Amino acid sequence: MTYSHLNGAYINHQWFNQNSNTISVKNKETGELLSEVSLLEKDQLDSAIDGSVSAFKEMRNWSAGKRYDMLEVLIQKFKAKKDEFATLISLEAGKPISYAKAEVARCLSTLEFAKEETRRICGEVVPMDFAAGAGKTAFTKRVAKGVLTCVSPFNFPLNLALHKIAPALAVGSSVVLKPSPYTPLSSLMFAELLNEVGYPEGALNVVVCDNDVAQMLVEDERAKVFSFTGSPQIGWMLKSLAGKKKVILELGGNAACLIDESADLEKAAKDLAVGCYLYSGQICISTQRIFVQQSVQKKFQDLLLKEIETIQCGSLSDESVIVGPLIDRVHFDRIDSWVKEAIEKGASVLVGAKAFxxxxxxxxxxLLTNVSKDAKVYQEEVFGPVALISTFDSIEEGFDLVNDSRFGLQCGFYTNNLSHFKKAHDTLDVGAIIMNGAPGFRIDSMPYGGVKDSGLGREGLKYCIFEITEPRLVIF
Known part of the structure; x- marks a missing residue:
């Protein structure tokens, strides 16, 4: 199966595919070529930003009703092609088909939430009838800041792009999106839909280009918001170049999960066997560090190993598979080298530590144990099917182990102890705590984001809308 028509940037409802510099987008399981995509040059990227500025001038004046209606038409057109999108996501992202279908379902939720929020964007009445403001009334309305420039990752090639695109469409902003070079096709195919719906030229421009060209997305002053999902090294560097722009960063982490002696161990084992290895661990909130209270460590570890034995690895087309190919050979080799480093530093292998x-x-x-804290699999985000397990005595020690990280995205905590529950909310330095669930829980309306090196700002429709709009005050 090929997608040769998706072969360049999509700007102002036109394909830019005449450049000789290209990338090959392949089926991540078989290596089959899906499309050869022409890379954009600097002068062409300039036209993409310019086109989005023009689109914003039109869209900013749309009523909430029109934005709602346009999103409804977009949703219906997307539904008609949902199977086609699921197949493409599976092939280009190396995502098991059952999980690709789940991503498409989430895409629909993201768009639905955006549509609903168009009718709920509001300001506030500002108290002013006193002192020098006596006799005055004031209120705010939220208005779109302007063009969004965005960079999205490979692991959710459409839904994470939609977490930037959908809120923008809800408030009347236009978007210039650079998708991952591993997975540009889903976003390109989605951009075609906006043309069919009747959005103006430049409402969504998808640019496929080298990083030095993409740097314009951060630096160009015509864009007012820059949103990035990816590695902390790149994200914080780009923020330093952003100037006066609003910046939103989603940067991942090495998610931890605590299990105390009051927990339902069987549930925790079932949840974490999936939470550690779903989509080969290529999820920002995949469970990486498991901390178990010493008194229940042996029982839990045995249960977890039994559950891991049931994990299916293999072909993307098999509905039962949750561990498929990694996105690229370079990441396979990196993960293998990190595991070997941990073993050299004294880690013990409970299962795996080899190619399937x-x-x-x-x-x-x-699954590794006795992992040194200076090993990369402990300190960094593995982004692969690797987890480690260790123990703690007091719950305070467990909280310290979770917080002993430069990341702070989401944490899981299995407990039936109410005081531990309350103390976790006060103590754990993360963006979200999932009680009696794995760290990987997310629905697309919730505020999603982290602290420390895990990012800046929040996604989730209502919360992203707050980030990309600003209050305008009127006094009379």
């Missing part, structure tokens, strides 16, 4: 299918870049679900 090296030819297809499938790494076996891996």
């Amino acid at each position: 299918d090296e030819k297809r870049n499938i790494y076996a679900p891996t």
